[in-house]
């Protein structure tokens with residue numbers, strides 16, 4: 309992906325309406341899966357209880373799918389994993405992943421142009437970068453998951469090395485990467501991943 313072709317492939321994803329629709333459908337499937345399991349606390353039936361969530365830039369989604377236990381006295385909220393939203397990040401997950409990957413090895417002028425095009429300020433980009441290189445690689449999720457990758461992925465170029473490994477220029481492979489990351493996107497899992 310360090311080549312220009314890979315980079316434009318990634319940029320193409322960021323404007324791909326069909327991809328956005330596909331991700332929404334996958335999130336709906338993940339929600340059905342979670343609903344079938346029932347409440348993890350009391351075994352109660354889960355009802356749909358979506359909440360408003362409009363990511364900045366990119367996809368025009370407006371709700372995050374969520375569930376609530378119907379049992380009196382429990383009513384616990386269960387927000388399923390997502391391939392669209394990453395915890396409380398205000399940008400869509402694919403933007404956080406792809407942009408953080410693309411800026412590795414980019415000269416400052418091109419980083420600036422990319423930021424302008426997507427409306428992402430410099431501090432946000434710096435925060436994402438620090439997150440991938442620090443909290444993410446130290447997380448229990450990554451410590452368990454990293455053994456799946458042979459050869460081991462370079463931590464210094466995260467998440468570029470992750471994107472290259474998944475070959476995310478292909479839409480279906482990007483979806484695989486977002487599914488791989490989905491476990492960390494729930495509010496519960498995200499708590500460990502906040503700076």
Ligand SMILES: [Zn+2]
Pocket residue numbers: 347348349350351352377378379382383384
């Ligand atoms: Zn319950």
